[in-house]
Structures are given as structure tokens and as C-alpha cells.
Amino acid sequence: DSVTIMDIPFLNTTKDDFLHQYLFPRLADQKKSFVVTANPEIVMRAKEDTTYKEIIQSANYVIPDGSGILMAAKYKNEPLQERIPGYDLMLDLLKHAEEKGYSCYFLGAKESVNEKVVKEVNRQYPGLKIAGHHHGFFAIDDPEMAATVKTANPDLIFVALGVPRQEMWIAKHKDQFAKGLFIGIGGSFDIIAG
Ligand code: UDP
Secondary structure, X not given: OEEEEOOEEEEOOOHHHHHHHHHHHHHHOOOOEEEEEEOHHHHHHHHHOHHHHHHHHOOOEEEEOOHHHHHHHHHOOOOOOOOOOHHHHHHHHHHHHHHHOOEEEEEEOOHHXXXXXXXXXXXXXXXXXXXXXXXXXXXXXXXXXHHHHHXXXXXXXXXXXXXXXXXXXXXXXXXXXXXOEEEEOOOHHHHHHO
């Protein structure tokens, strides 16, 4: 159920299936998850940087975010079912979290953008529990930042630190968390903030 492109195994599914068959059950079981929404930029970086490649390969799920990935799969004669944009996934996860009472942490982007994201999310998902939020300009290995997120005890952690920092931060710190769906979502905070 996966298609490997330049050593990166992409889950071959649809957005709805990915949510209902994979992520929602794991959230219900409080199973930790690391999701990479990989675009060609991530694949190219992984090709050049073995450490980063290993981080991507360590994710529970890598999903194709970008038509370039779908084209590469088609070229290999192993077509992927559909493109799953990280932004769309984030909105669906926020809706589900609101319905189920799961708490969310928003980590990343400039301080003004980060604050706007929380405001917008509050407006669009008024019942959503916000565990906390913090801007994205800190050292990846800062233990206090990780401890702050951990103390907030979030069910979902949206990480918008750009490529490759977001995946590096998740890989470096997720082992000390008891639960959490960790997902790097690149420029999505900037889109939500408008
Ligand atoms: N970002 C961040 N910390 C950093 C670098 C970037 O929080 O040290 C944020 C940036 O403000 C933006 C997001 O990460 O909200 C994506 O950044 P960018 O578009 O540069 O990255 P990419 O598109 O390569 O993922």
C-alpha cells in the first residue's frame, strides 16, 4: 500500500481513507504518530541529506503533498491515488479534534502569524481545545521548548517550522511524549493567518 520514490515510501491512499482508516483510530487509541506531508522539496532534500532522509523514513506515514510526487509515481507505473495537501489535512484534523474534544498545539511561524492562527482557529472551530501555541523561531534542540509542548499535553501538534526544521524537531523530541499526532505542515499557518 505504498509507492517508493527516491527511497521515500509514500502511503497510497485517499485523504478520507487516510483520516478514517489511519489517523482517527490512532487518535482514539492515543497512539503516537509522525506524519510527513512530503512535497518535491522534501524528497530532493532527503536525496542530498542522509540524516534527513532517515528522519523522513522514520515517520509513520509519508503522504504525497504536491503534483510532482504524483507525476513521479505515474512515471514509475505505480500511480498514487491522490494528492493529499497538508493544509486540507490540517483543516480536517481541526474539525475532528473539535468534535472529539482533542486538544491542539500550534508550533511555528512568526509570532504575529502564530497569534493570528490561534485567533482564526478559535473563530472557525469555537469548540476546539487549544493546548498552547508558540512561534517557530527557537533552536531545534532547545529542551525547554519541547518540555513546554509536552507539559501542555496536546493530542495533536501542528508544526510549521519550514523544511527541514519541522521534521527535525519532531524526530528529535517525539520520543519523550506519551501521545500525540505530530505533523509538519509547512506554510499552512501563513495561509490560515491570511
Ligand atoms: N518558520 C519558522 N521558523 C524558522 C523558519 C521558518 O517558524 O526557523 C516558519 C515560517 O515562518 C513559515 C513556515 O515556517 O510560517 C514555512 O516556512 P517556509 O515557507 O520558509 O518553508 P518551506 O515552505 O520550505 O516549508
